[in-house]
Amino acid sequence: MKQKVVKFLKQVLTMALAIVLxxxxxxxxxxxxxxxxxxxEGNHAKITLKKxxxxxxxxxVPSATFQYTLTPEDIDGDDEQITVMPAISVSDITFxxxxxxxSTEDGVASYSKESAAFPANSVTFPRxxxxxxxxxxxxxxxxxxxxxxxxxxxxxxIVKLYVKNGSNGCYVDTxxxxxxxxxxxxxxKIDPTPGSSDMEFVNNYxxxxxxxxxxxxxxxxxxxxxxxxxxxxxxxYFTFTVKVTAPSSAPAATYKAYVANYxxxxxxxxxVTSPDNYSGTIQNDTYGNYIExxxxxxxxxxxxxxxxxxxxxxxxxTFYEMQEAATPDYKGKVxxxxxxxxxxxxxxxxxxxxxxxxxxxxxxxxxxxxxSWNAAAFENEHAAAPITPTGVIIDNLPFILLLAVxxxxxxxxxxVKARRRRxxxxx
Numbered sequence: 406m407k408q409k410v411v412k413f414l415k416q417v418l419t420m421a422l423a424i425v426l427x428x429x430x431x432x433x434x435x436x437x438x439x440x441x442x443x444x445x446e447g448n449h450a451k452i453t454l455k456k457x458x459x460x461x462x463x464x465x466v467p468s469a470t471f472q473y474t475l476t477p478e479d480i481d482g483d484d485e486q487i488t489v490m491p492a493i494s495v496s497d498i499t500f501x502x503x504x505x506x507x508s509t510e511d512g513v514a515s516y517s518k519e520s521a522a523f524p525a526n527s528v529t530f531p532r533x534x535x536x537x538x539x540x541x542x543x544x545x546x547x548x549x550x551x552x553x554x555x556x557x558x559x560x561x562x563i564v565k566l567y568v569k570n571g572s573n574g575c576y577v578d579t580x581x582x583x584x585x586x587x588x589x590x591x592x593x594k595i596d597p598t599p600g601s602s603d604m605e606f607v608n609n610y611x612x613x614x615x616x617x618x619x620x621x622x623x624x625x626x627x628x629x630x631x632x633x634x635x636x637x638x639x640x641x642y643f644t645f646t647v648k649v650t651a652p653s654s655a656p657a658a659t660y661k662a663y664v665a666n667y668x669x670x671x672x673x674x675x676x677v678t679s680p681d682n683y684s685g686t687i688q689n690d691t692y693g694n695y696i697e698x699x700x701x702x703x704x705x706x707x708x709x710x711x712x713x714x715x716x717x718x719x720x721x722x723t724f725y726e727m728q729e730a731a732t733p734d735y736k737g738k739v740x741x742x743x744x745x746x747x748x749x750x751x752x753x754x755x756x757x758x759x760x761x762x763x764x765x766x767x768x769x770x771x772x773x774x775x776x777s778w779n780a781a782a783f784e785n786e787h788a789a790a791p792i793t794p795t796g797v798i799i800d801n802l803p804f805i806l807l808l809a810v811x812x813x814x815x816x817x818x819x820x821v822k823a824r825r826r827r828x829x830x831x832x
Contacts, residue, residue, distance in 0.1 A: 438595055446576045449576055451524065452602065454540065455520075456606050457515055457607045460652075461722020462513060462514040463512075464722060467502075470497050474540070474543055476539045478537040480537075482537075491530060495521075498518050512771070513653050519602060529574065530568045532575060533570045535565055536566040537566075553612050554610070554612075563585055609655075611652070614721065617717050617718045619661075620675075626780070628713060628714040628727050629780060630712050631710055632786070634786045640710075643707065643735075644732075645727055645729050646727075647698070649700060651720045651723045654722075655722075661696070661718075663692065663693060663695045665715055667711045682706060732785060733756045735787055736757070737783065738750065739759050739761060742782070743773050744778065
């Protein structure tokens with residue numbers, strides 16, 4: 406029995422050693438990023454920050470400058486020492502329309518730049534020690550226009566400068582950088598090495614079509630419905646499936662769409678959104694009843710002759726797809742206008758669905774940066790002669806009655822004559 410216990414303990418010990426060895430092999434792969442080292446007297450160890458600006462890839466990059474602040478926190482954990490900590494400046498980062506995107510994905514372009522390396526060699530430190538600073542972005546350095554939105558990064562980084570004594574003064578030998586949690590405490594060590602810094606601030610820039618009033622701006626995305634043909638029913642509602650997908654750089658996830666009656670004689674629109682147009686929840690604001698669209702989600706809309714679905718203040722770069730369902734006796738057509746560039750598609754026959762994708766080489770259309778139209782006009786043409794007359798024309802009724810009486814009299818006469826013949830034969 407004792408031998409079995411000893412054997413069992415040996416097996417447990419062997420397994421434990423194996424686990425320790427495995428962990429020892431795996432731990433180097435999980436090691437934290439190494440700090441920036443290599444400072445020397447007269448040449449501080451230096452770091453950089455990275456700035457990324459995201460925007461729809463069909464937008465012009467704004468002329469925007471971003472600024473950053475290093476705030477003294479403590480020396481060797483003593484926050485009373487902040488009065489002797491040197492001010493360290495971080496260079497501004499400026500973007501312009503001539504910049505080239507570092508990457509583009511799903512309609513969003515990312516532009517990236519790095520700051521100048523810091524701290525500058527001219528910065529002097531009063532003594533050796535570990536100097537702790539926090540790094541943050543200065544908000545609202547770019548004043549957006551009426552149709553622009555820009556978001557600032559709320560990230561805060563902790564920067565630790567390891568200052569050593571030199572022959573003729575102190576110098577930064579090593580620099581560490583950390584992300585922070587919601588409480589401002591160190592969370593994860595990152596690599597701030599110049600040329601590949603992970604100390605990143607991300608901003609999103611977006612621009613809209615120009616007006617929250619659906620009837621005001623021609624740049625607002627709209628879907629216009631008309632019918633044509635002598636027998637077209639102008640009171641009939643046609644069914645559409647509509648989806649708008651805003652770029653990820655846009656701040657909002659939901660958007661307002663209004664149904665308006667179009668008056669071609671005065672070129673005006675009147676908001677009339679009702680349950681006839683949408684079976685879901687209809688909301689209301691200053692401009693009238695509206696339908697709320699969620700980015701990337703299909704909605705079913707119904708429109709009749711000269712009704713228009715208008716999206717107010719949509720982000721430029723938004724993808725959209727509008728498809729009209731097949732309708733018996735009607736042949737569909739769509740004219741797509743993307744900033745003055747017009748493409749069209751006509752269904753080959755009646756009772757066939759048509760969509761904006763059909764008029765755009767199979768691709769989703771996009772809202773473009775322009776003061777021109779962002780629109781899709783759907784027209785349904787009814788068959789030329791849908792009704793075949795099958796009733797009695799009233800003008801011919803007297804003649805038809807006379808003919809019927811004559812035929813009836815003839816039948817009666819023949820019947821009487823035949824009866825008399827049968828009578829003579831029986832005698």
